[in-house]
Amino acid sequence: MNKFKVRxxxxxxxxxxxxxxxxxxxxxxxARHNNGDLVIRSEDTDLERSRxxxxxEILESLKWxxxxxxxxxxxxxxxxxxxxxxxxxxxxEYTNRLLESGQAYYCFCSEAxxxxxxxxxxxxxxxxxxxxxxxxxxxxxxxxRRAQGEKPAIRxxxxxxRIYVVDDLVRGRVSFDSNNIGDFIIVKSDGIxxxxxxxxxxxxxxxxxxxxxAEEHLSNTPRQLMIYDALNLKRPEFAHISLILGSDRQKMxxxxxxxxxxxxxxxxxxPEALFNFLALLGWSPEGEEQILSPExxxxxFTLERVAKNPAVFDLDKLxxxxxxxxxxxxxxxxxxxxxxxxxxxxxSKNIAKLxxxxxxxxxxxxxxxxxxLTDIAKELEEFFALPQYEADSLEVLQADGVKxxxxxxxxxxxxxxxxxxxxxxxxxxxxxxxxxxxxxxxxLRCALTGKxxxxxxxxxxxxxxxxxxxxxxxxxxxxx
Numbered sequence: 033m034n035k036f037k038v039r040x041x042x043x044x045x046x047x048x049x050x051x052x053x054x055x056x057x058x059x060x061x062x063a064r065h066n067n068g069d070l071v072i073r074s075e076d077t078d079l080e081r082s083r084x085x086x087x088x089e090i091l092e093s094l095k096w097x098x099x100x101x102x103x104x105x106x107x108x109x110x111x112x113x114x115x116x117x118x119x120x121x122x123x124x125e126y127t128n129r130l131l132e133s134g135q136a137y138y139c140f141c142s143e144a145x146x147x148x149x150x151x152x153x154x155x156x157x158x159x160x161x162x163x164x165x166x167x168x169x170x171x172x173x174x175x176x177r178r179a180q181g182e183k184p185a186i187r188x189x190x191x192x193x194r195i196y197v198v199d200d201l202v203r204g205r206v207s208f209d210s211n212n213i214g215d216f217i218i219v220k221s222d223g224i225x226x227x228x229x230x231x232x233x234x235x236x237x238x239x240x241x242x243x244x245x246a247e248e249h250l251s252n253t254p255r256q257l258m259i260y261d262a263l264n265l266k267r268p269e270f271a272h273i274s275l276i277l278g279s280d281r282q283k284m285x286x287x288x289x290x291x292x293x294x295x296x297x298x299x300x301x302x303p304e305a306l307f308n309f310l311a312l313l314g315w316s317p318e319g320e321e322q323i324l325s326p327e328x329x330x331x332x333f334t335l336e337r338v339a340k341n342p343a344v345f346d347l348d349k350l351x352x353x354x355x356x357x358x359x360x361x362x363x364x365x366x367x368x369x370x371x372x373x374x375x376x377x378x379x380s381k382n383i384a385k386l387x388x389x390x391x392x393x394x395x396x397x398x399x400x401x402x403x404x405l406t407d408i409a410k411e412l413e414e415f416f417a418l419p420q421y422e423a424d425s426l427e428v429l430q431a432d433g434v435k436x437x438x439x440x441x442x443x444x445x446x447x448x449x450x451x452x453x454x455x456x457x458x459x460x461x462x463x464x465x466x467x468x469x470x471x472x473x474x475x476l477r478c479a480l481t482g483k484x485x486x487x488x489x490x491x492x493x494x495x496x497x498x499x500x501x502x503x504x505x506x507x508x509x510x511x512x
Contacts, residue, residue, distance in 0.1 A: 034241060036068030037063070045083070046292075049293070050293065053093070059244050065331070069103055071109070077224045082117075129263060138186060160214075187216060188259065189215055190215050193211060198270050202338050203272055228256055235268055242270075308324055313343040359400065374408060394495050415496075419481055428484065438476070442505055454490040458473070480504045
């Protein structure tokens with residue numbers, strides 16, 4: 033059996049969107065599961081909108097997500113070049129074959145003429161399709177019009193009364209009637225090939241065995257099948273994966289939040305969490321487990337378990353998955369991930385004063401409190417912002433018997449080296465004052481933070497150190 037080979041071929045007209053990232057991921061998973069190859073190439077024939085910086089951003093996004101490839105852009109290979117604008121001579125060769133065999137022809141119709149045809153068809157309740165008015169131009173007529181400076185497009189001559197069938201690996205058997213498809217353009221008047229033509233030539237010459245792409249491309253498939261057959265080229269297998277819908281079950285758009293992968297990176301999501309989440313958008317493993325490593329997903333991935341129904345982008349689920357991946361991180365790796373966010377926060381000077389033990393504890397406390405790495409800046413307020421006494425905290429601090437608790441805390445707080453000493457001290461203080469634990473803990477929390485809830489007090493006290501802790505208590509006595 034020939035080696036499986038798949039491709040992801042984005043258009044560099046903007047950043048990599050969630051739908052494109054999911055398509056790239058499914059191709060990557062299929063290739064790795066089957067010990068096959070993944071090709072990355074660029075469909076950059078939209079000359080007005082394509083930008084090399086977008087291409088670089090897309091490739092960087094793929095690498096950040098954890099997708100690597102065997103052939104294509106930045107890697108090279110025997111079947112390049114890997115940008116369509118660098119393959120125009122190749123497309124021209126196949127265009128000439130179709131023209132010489134009479135399966136394609138020159139079309140001189142203007143946009144105005146084509147629009148008039150479309151309107152007439154719609155007004156008659158018919159599906160708009162090209163009438164074929166240039167199909168029967170003689171070679172002499174073509175040459176005359178070209179000599180007069182007219183620049184024709186080239187159309188493919190769609191066979192009549194043919195049924196084109198694709199046995200889709202996700203959607204099952206799908207049939208298309210050629211009579212519903214008008215002769216379509218394969219090369220525009222500026223000499224640039226259209227998607228449906230160029231993609232066939234690229235896939236064949238690069239040995240693509242399976243085309244895994246979004247469901248919205250299913251309507252392109254009959255046109256591509258016609259070109260394969262006309263040129264006597266071997267068809268690949270097709271698998272069209274479902275659309276991604278927002279929570280309102282409408283197609284994903286900006287109103288549903290961030291749509292590009294780079295935005296999620298900037299929001300502090302982990303790449304392995306996005307990898308995990310995107311894999312579950314339209315595919316499911318055999319078991320119940322939802323938190324999976326890339327290796328586990330690759331091992332389990334098959335097209336048989338890809339759903340036909342649309343996938344719903346559930347931000348709450350993404351947040352939960354990201355949170356679980358954060359919790360599973362090794363301490364040192366998590367600390368290295370957090371450090372840039374700690375150092376770029378408004379409390380960088382406070383962070384710089386922490387010793388290693390204090391910093392390590394801060395990392396572990398934050399581990400259980402954040403959903404994304406960007407949450408760190410807000411969470412640091414709990415540790416380093418000066419207390420702003422909330423109404424319920426003031427009520428606690430001004431209650432009878434609170435001042436002696438705070439004064440006893442000031443008098444007895446030892447020089448501590450670990451959080452266990454702080455816990456023991458507060459427990460001992462509670463017993464010596466003959467109070468219930470909440471009558472000691474709550475006044476201390478309100479005094480130290482200005483709030484009635486937050487991280488465990490011993491952790492806060494250890495991270496502040498003895499001097500800052502006492503300063504906060506002394507300041508709170510002014511409110512009692």
